[in-house]
Amino acid sequence: MTSKDFRDQLGKFRLEAPALLPVTWSSPTTTSFSKASPRAQQLSPSPLARPPSSTPQPPPPSDSLSPLDSTTATATATTTATRSKRVSTACDFCRKRKKKCDFRYPNCSACTRAGVRCTVPPPGPQVASASVPRDQLETLQNRVRWLEEIVRRKVGIAVADMATGSSVDGGSDPDWWYRVPAMIASSATRSSLALPTPHLLSTTPTTMLSPAANSSTSTPPGLAAIATEPPTGVGVELPNVGEILRDQLENRRPSVARPAVAPRVLRLSSLEEAERVAGQYFDSLGYQYPFLPRSEFFGHLRHIYMGGVPAPEVHNTYHIIIAIALLIGSAEPAQATDFYQASQETLSHALQNEDLPSIRALLGLALYSMFATSGPSIWHVLGATLRLAISMGLHKARPYPTPMEEEMAKRAFWSLYNLDRLIASTLGRPLGISDDDISVGLPRELNEDGMEAPGASTMTIPLQVIRLRRIFSRIYHYLYSNLPQLPPEEAAATLAEFRREVDDWRFSAPVYPSALLYSTSYYDYLYYTTLLLMYRPSTRNPHPDTISVISCGDSSIQVIRSYWDSYSVGKLKWIWLTLSQVYFAGITILWCLEQNARCLRDSRPPMWQPDEQMMRRAIQAVVVLLEQFGKRRPGVDRLAETFRHQSTTIFSQMAYRQQQQQQQQQQQQQQQQQQQQQQQQQEQQQQQQQQQQQQQPQHPSLQLPYLSQQTPRHTPHMPPPLLPPQLPVTLAPPPPPPVPLAPVLDDVLLVDGSGAMPMIDPQMAEQLYYSYNWFQEEMASYYTL
Structure with missing residues (x-):
């Protein structure tokens, strides 16, 4: 809009109030701009103006006009008998100084030189002598x-x-x-x-x-x-x-803009410290739950530490991620609690709409609840998050405006999927969503710059975790549902097929050099925990076979070894989930040893023959870890004492069985030696008889009386037969020790010197493995409080 055009339009506004006469909605080019220049007549009408009409139309109702429409309609409809006074087209600055205004748009030359804003009197009646900028209408x-x-x-x-x-x-x-x-x-x-x-x-x-x-x-x-x-x-x-x-x-409300609030913002000592703490989160949990882009978070982090005011969803994400990072970094719990409480100030604003920031806020809250001793129930938070994700359609394959929006939606959903499978299997509860209802594809292996790099991106490890969790989910749904029990043949065939899938996953998992520990040791941990879930007694396979017992025992040792390695370097997370996995693996080892004891009672070879030293170290590691948990979590000391008693009883029973077996073997060896000696004596007698027959004369009839008379007399005086020189001499074994050497953990021998069977609760052997069910209920009660 040029200065001349603006001047021509501005000069047509009238100061008088509109007359109470019928308004004729005529074309602006014929009524209002009759004296305008040809260039002004070619301009398109304002978007707020009504379209021209060839026939008169009644004015719209007063309640259906916007303020701008009302002003325009009032100015256009003012037709009086007398010609009204024109408004001065000069700006306020030039009019006060009585200078000629050149009407430049949006600022005239005089206002530009003076450095002031160019204002003009408003159209319509004067209100408190207010002035408006020249470009107010267009703005x-x-x-x-x-x-x-x-x-x-x-x-x-x-x-x-x-x-x-x-x-x-x-x-x-x-x-x-x-x-x-x-x-x-x-x-x-x-x-x-x-x-x-x-x-x-x-x-x-x-x-x-x-x-x-x-x-x-x-x-x-x-x-x-x-x-x-x-x-x-x-x-x-x-x-x-x-x-x-x-x-x-669902009583949905339309999405609205989140309010611009300015709550308190907690900061660490420096930006470098904040980046280091946040890096601990992305280098650990970021590989398991990649719902938050690392570059995006660090960009908001720098903005906050430069003094910027974050949006509500950014404020919530920043504080909850720092709180989680402080917890996994073994920092002071009070500092993490402060950041968590600060995140709650904007949680309601972050959850205002059904969008991706709401999913991220709930996922962050769930992760904090998993690592902290306070906070809401992770089971309830996951349930609400899954409902929200399903309501948004994140589980379905659908188009998105941009590939990046699609990628972020997929990452958020599959992060929620991984967490749901982990918590549901730990608590022994149903899955949040069935795999049959999921049609969305897996995320792509994109780097932070958006370039795809298969096997060499930050999404390489999360993709492998998602693939295993999908196999894990099918195993859990198949074996732990309320369907009828499987026949032994079908159970063995199904487990073999699942084992092939899990083995193929582990062999094909790529190594990510930037996260070597996660792409090797973490893969092994996930592999053995999946085998443990698959082979242990389940609802549909309550009586595992020999292969299942062997796999359970070996997998349990590897799981405990993984936790012990983390404990040795000071990186073990002292959370309830870790306690559950450690106790479960230890109980499984004792259950496998109990199966061996049953085989010995039935005079059968043991099912599981582990490395004796490795097995004992695993049991000792469980005891140490449970004792350390007891120092950090109240009530765990009782669990540690129970496991110590169970392991002591099992080992004592094993020692007694081994002693009885050794005694039986020694008796069998002695019997075999006696039988061998008797056989040797019989062979010697036969050889002597053959020699005597060879020494008899040609006429045996003449010598028979003599031999019959002399043989009884010389038989008692014959020397004892000598052992053949080529046969080894077998010595008697040493007597067994009076007390069996039972490998106990607390120096208490339940087997006394009499060699009698130790006193064992008859129900404990049967229900040893299923004592984990009690602990599962304890865990479930904690997570749902």
Whole structure:
């Protein structure tokens, strides 16, 4: 808009109040700008102005006009008998100094030289001598268009063609429940609706249908998804009624902008310290739950430490991530608690809408609850997060505006999936969502710069974890459901198939050089915990076979070894989840040893023959870890004492069985030696008889009386037979020790010198393994408080 155009338009406003006469809505080019230049006549009308009409039209009602519309209509409709006085077109600065104004837009030359803002008297009646900038009209028009676009994108309703003050929800139309969905409407009905181009947004799960330009009422939000999302019904012409009415059934509210709040912001000693602490989170949990981009978080971190005021969702994410990082870094719990409490100040604002920031806020809260002794129930938080994710449709394969939005949505959902599988299996509870209901694909291996690098990106390890969790989920659902028990043959075949999948996963897992420990040791830990879940007694396989017992024992030793290595370098996380895994692995070893004892009682070879030294070290490691847990968590000392008693009893029983077995073997050896000696004597007698027969004369009939008389006399005086020189001489074994050497942990021998069977609770041997169920209930009670 040039200076001349603005001057021509500004000079047409009148100061008098509008007369109470009928208003004629005529063309602006013929009424208001009759004396304008040709260039001004070619300008397009303002977006806020009504379109020209060849016939007179009645004015719109007063309640349907915006303030700008009312001002324009009032100025245009003022027609009086006398010619009104024109407004001065000079700006206030030039008018006060009685200088000629050159009407430059948006600032005249005099105002530009003086460094002041160029203002002019407002159109219409003077109000408190207020002045407005020259470009106020254009600025307001641009802002209105911008706000209308925001409303359309956030709510899904185009308000540009709606009357001011109209309701934008479905409550204003009582008949919207009975409307026919657009997907099954006739072609004539569809042609009457001017549907705009649908926009899929990441900030709202449902894209609303914009109303038609010529419709008097807005389309209800619940019916909006039909025009923008693919059909989800049974057939092409039958929509999914649940998807149509989900907004009303769930009492959804439109997404709105989060309020700009300025709560307290906690900071560490320096930016370098904050980056170091945050790096501990991304170098550990960031590989397991990659819902938060590292570059994005560090960008917000620098902004905060430079004095910037973060948005509510950024404020919440910053404080909860720092709180988690302080917990896993073995910092002071009080400092982590302060950051957690600061994050709660903006949690309600972060959860205001159904969008990705809400999912991130809940995931951060769940991780904090898993590592802290305070906070909400992780089971309840995961349930709410899964409901929100399903409501947003994150579990479905659907298009997104940009690839990055799609990638972030996938990472958030699969992080939630991993955490749900872990907590559900630990507590022995059902899974939050079935794998059959998931159609979204896996995330891509993208670096922070957005470039795809298979096997060499920060998403390499998370992808491997997701793949194993999906196998883990199928195993858990198959073996721990309430379906009938499996026949032994079917159970063995199914476990063999699962074992092949798990082995293939481990052999194909790539090594990520930037995180060598996570791509090797962490893979091994996940591998053995999956085998432990698969082979231990389950609902559908309560009596495992020999292969299952061997796999349970070996996997338990490897799991305990993994935790012991972390404890040795001071990196063990003293959380309830670690305690559960350690105790469970230790109980499994004792259960395998009990199976060996049963085999010995039945005179069968033992099922599991582990390395004796490695097995004893694993049991001792469990005792040490439980004792250390008892110093940090109240109540764990009782669990450690119970495990010590169980292990002592099992080892004492094993020692007694081994002693009995050794005695039986010694008796068998002595019997074998006696039998060998008897056989040797018989062989010697036979040889002597053969020699005597060879020494008899040619006429045996003459010598028979003599031999028959002499043989009885010389038989008692014969020397004892000599042992053959080629046979070894077997010595008798030494007598067994009076007390069996039972490998106990607390120097208490339950086997006395009499060699009698130790006193064992008859039910403890049967229920030894299932004592973990009691601990599972204890864990479940803690996580759901």
